[in-house]
Amino acid sequence: MASGASEQQAKANLGETRQGGEELLQFVGFHVGGEEFVIDILRVQEIIRTQQLTRVPNSPECMEGVMNLRGKIIPVIALVLKLRLPINRTASL
Secondary structure, eight states: OHHHHHHHHHHHHHTSBOTTSOBOOOEEEEEETTEEEEEEGGGOOOOOOOOOOBOOTTOOTTEEEEEEETTEEEEEEOHHHHTTOOOOTTOOO
């Protein structure tokens, strides 16, 4: 029975439920091309700082390059180009 109590405490610490049994939804928000987007935090694996990118010849215009993340090659896509949104050059990163 102690494991059930610790599981409930872990869920409370993660913010999955509120007191009274209400479900608590958490989102990650970001801006692309002056538009605001949000996704469920459970769909986010991790958030990392921008690293040095390696350009890939003959890649699509929206692909900024690839980066090495702990030995894995990760493609980096410019969502503003992929989603065909207007480019807002004054927006901060």
